[in-house]
């Protein structure tokens with residue numbers, strides 16, 4: 368599996384930097400006298416954007432190597448923050464959902480993605496990712512280390528690995544648990560993720 372080569376000066380890099388600037392600079396630091404974020408549980412990371420070029424690379428690879436139309440796939444960002452990754456995912460997948468707890472991020476994500484109310488196609492669920500019940504509905508499950516606390520991060524990863532349906536691909540960034548490497552239910556998907564092959 369080859370990888371798309373993206374250098375610092377090329378258009379995707381430039382667009383990624385522009386998107387970061389247009390979105391991240393809009394996150395308020397204080398709201399109603401309280402610092403943002405103020406509603407995340409202990410052990411959670413606040414919003415830290417992933418490297419958009421790396422994510423573009425992953426989506427391009429999925430687009431190239433999946434044996435069926437990638438647009439039919441259902442994508443979810445676990446801890447979606449301001450919707451930066453969802454925005455890119457919309458160019459690749461028909462259904463794009465996110466889960467997030469912090470209202471300030473959700474409000475901004477809804478603006479950026481023009482989501483007035485949740486639909487089957489585009490939705491943000493205000494929920495704790497550890498309590499989310501529907502991981503089995505998705506074909507592509509993406510996360511960028513929502514928990515600073517490695518114990519909680521591992522719990523999340525194992526839960527997703529358990530609930531994911533056969534055929535689904537997990538795209539983990541900064542993975543903490545290595546159990547998936549020896550888990551016979553999974554095989555490597557290129558060098559970017561894991562595909563579930565059995566229950």
Ligand SMILES: C[S@@+](CC[C@H](N)C(=O)[O-])C[C@H]1O[C@@H](n2cnc3c(N)ncnc32)[C@H](O)[C@@H]1O
Pocket residue numbers: 404407408411412413414415416417418444445446447448449451452466467468469472494495496497510511512513514
């Ligand atoms: C490191 S940021 C990743 C943002 C984005 N997904 C990306 O890749 O650029 C992690 C996000 O997870 C959210 N998060 C952390 N703990 C959470 C929890 N228990 N339930 C829901 N969202 C959570 C944070 O608010 C934050 O927006």
